[in-house]
Amino acid sequence: MHITQLNVYPVKSLRGISLQQAALGVRGLAFDRHWMIVDDVGRFVTQRQMPAMARITVTLGADRLILEHPDAEPLRIELSRDDQPRLTAYVWESACQALDEGIEAKTWLAGVLGDWRGSGLRLVRFATEERRAVEPYYLQGEEAHIAFADGYPFLIATEASLAALNRTLQAKGLEALPMNRFRPNIVVAGTDAFAEDGWDSLGTADGRYRMGLRKPCQRCKITTVDQARGTIAVPGEPLQTLIEMKTQPRRPGAYFGQNATLLEGAGQTIAVGDALGA
Incomplete structure (x- = not known):
């Protein structure tokens, strides 16, 4: 097995960045979900509510985060600021301290996205000292924490699983989908379809890093959003097809990919082409 894609999403629910290598941290790939868009009360806003967020391109420069539309x-x-006003930001059931990126960002977001149900939008940054713990139920003795990700530091998917899904979609007369519909951090080739659902861990043979696969990823409406156009061409797909495929026979719903934590290797470099073993 080997890595074919690495993707980081510095701003939650905006367009991702494809990388050749990245630094590993306990919160995920460097800068992953380090920023987030919130409404006037600090509640997170994503492509679930505003599919057009996918049209905002994100770049990480040497000293700047750059958003383009x-x-x-x-x-x-x-990148290095930490003196911004603080506010409480909410991700699902989590409340955490965040830094408000200010009126310029608020005005920019209003210009490209408008408002959300009458509420303005703000860009916030995860506070450096904040610790947002991963739910302990699925962990196996390790501790893990995240920034603004939904629930886990890493999302791992495989090329074979996408190929199996696309064969099923095409048999129904629907178009094949690119991997970016599923917004994974790490994509692996050289496996059977949905083999990842049986892995306990994944890492390099020399032990430089190892990740624990802890929970199947239940998918949401974001998978229906074209990540290039910010539109939904076929409502409900690929969710309905994943449900029909029963990729997790004991779990109702649509599942694709595995949520993971870092067991070993904080500070190490992960790269496209790395050979892996489960």
Whole structure:
């Protein structure tokens, strides 16, 4: 097995960045879900509510986070700042301290996205000292924490599982989908379809790093959003097809990929092409 894709999503629910290598941390790949868009009360807003968020391109420069959209000049945010006003941000049931990136970012978001049900939108950054713990139920003795990710530091998917899904979609007369519909961090080739659902861990043979696969990823409406256009061409797909495929026979719902934690290797470099073993 080997890695074919590495993807980081610095701003939750905006477009991802494809990488050749990345630094591993206990919260995931460096800068993954380090920023988030929230409404006026601090509640997170994603493509579930605003599919057009997929049209915002994200770049990590040497000292700036850069957001770009066809209808606006780029927004540049300093990477090293930590003196911004604080607010409480909410991700699902979690409440955590965040740094408000200010009026320039708020105005920029209003210009490219508008508002959400009458509420303005703000860009916030995860506070460096904040610790948002991963739910302990599925962990196996390790401790794990995250920034603004939904629940786990890493999402792992395989090329074979996507190929199996696409064969089923095409048999129904639907178009094959790219991997970016599922927004994984790590994509692996050289496996059977859905082999990842049986792995306890995944890492390099030399022990440089190892991840624990802890929970199947139940998929949501974001998988229906075209990540290039920010639109939904076929409502309900591929969710309905994943349900029909019963990729998790004992769990109702649509599942694709595995949520994972870092067991060993904080500070190590993970790269496309790395050979892995389960």
